[in-house]
Amino acid sequence: MTKPTLIGLYRLFRFELSSTAGACALLGELLALGYLPSFRQAALGFLTIFCISATALILNDFFDIETDRINAPYRPLPSGLVSKAEALLLATVVALLGFLSGWMIGVEAFALVLVVWIAGFLYNWRxxxxxxxxxxxxxxxxxxTFVFGGIMVGNPFEKIVWFLALTTMFVDLGEEIAADALDVEGDRKTGSRSLAVRFGPERAMRIAAGIFSLVIAGSAIPFVFGWLEWxxxxxIVIFDGVIIYSARRLLNPKIPDRINDIRRIYLSGSVMIVVFIIIRLAITAR
Structure with a gap:
């Protein structure tokens, strides 16, 4: 296997995205336990979610190769660095590794891993x-990924874990709808039935902004009920501020390169997860 091929396979992982998913599982463990998980729990939890996330990302490139030949010819598959057979083999090996580590954790963890993998496969395929x-x-x-962390340490029904899971789901939903609104012309050409195609990009962007507003309104809940320390x-306040700033820009069609505002929300959310992990580690160390 040549060096360019190895580089292409490495790029298919999109380590920053897969690692963030693994960090979410680790944070779920920390919050569900209230103290440090064992090394085995932390390692298996991170590895499992990292692999399942990476599999979805690899399959995304595998199924999108024809579209990427036009929109992103620099990616490993359309650029010829990696063949479709090599990408499919990589996705299979990484998925099996994720299944194995999930099985080592327990039946409940394996079941959730399987559900998430199936959901990702169906999304990429159809x-x-x-x-x-x-x-x-x-x-x-x-x-x-947060709920998986709770399952990992035997506490899947911890309220703050589910709160973070739902919050993350809504943030990601808003990002997806906003991204579709920015790429409405491309979606029309590919036959997508996105909200932007069905109702127009401006209305879709308002729906995304409404979802972001729900996230901001709900951010007080864990403090009202005492699920999180102050x-x-x-x-959280900083993250809410980033969402407000970015959402206002997303609603203005005159602003160029609004995709950067979606990236800003994603990156600030990733930073908040890391900060949460640091805070929890500091609290448990006292």
Whole structure:
């Protein structure tokens, strides 16, 4: 196997996205336990979600190769760095590794891993163009990473874990709808039934902004009910501020490169997850 092929296979993983998914599972473990999980729990939890997330991303490129030849010819598959057979083999090996580590955790963890993998496969294979159904599948898959963390440590019904799962699902849903609104012309050409295609990009963007508003309104819930210590309030307030700023820009069609505003929400959410992990580690170390 040549060096360019190895580089292409590495790029298919999109490590920053897969690692963020793994970090969500780790945070779910920390919040469900209230203290540090064992090394085995942390390692298996991160590895399982990393692999399942990476599999979905690899399959996304596998099924999107023809579209990417036009829209993203620099990616590993359309650029010729990796063949379809090599990408499919990589996705299979990584998925099996994720299934194995999920099975080592327990039946409940394996069952959730299987459900999330099936959802990701169906999305990439058939449901990406289905509009809101596809958007919901993506949000569900991302949100369930926190619940997996709770299952990992034997506490799947911890309220704050489910709160973060639902919050993440809604944030991701808003991002997906907003992204569709920015790419409405491309979606029309590919036959997508996105909200932007059905109702127009402006209305779709208002729906996304409404979802973001729900996220902001709900951010006070864990403090009202005492699910989180007040140390967590500053990062949540900052995240809410980023959402407000970005959503206002997304609603203005005169602003160019609004895709950066969606990326800003995603990146700030990823940073907040890391900050949450640091806070929880600091609290448990006291």
């Amino acid at each position: 449901l990406k163009k289905s509009g809101i159904i596809g958007n919901l599948i993506v949000g569900f898959s991302v949100g369930m 140390l967590y309030l500053p990062p």
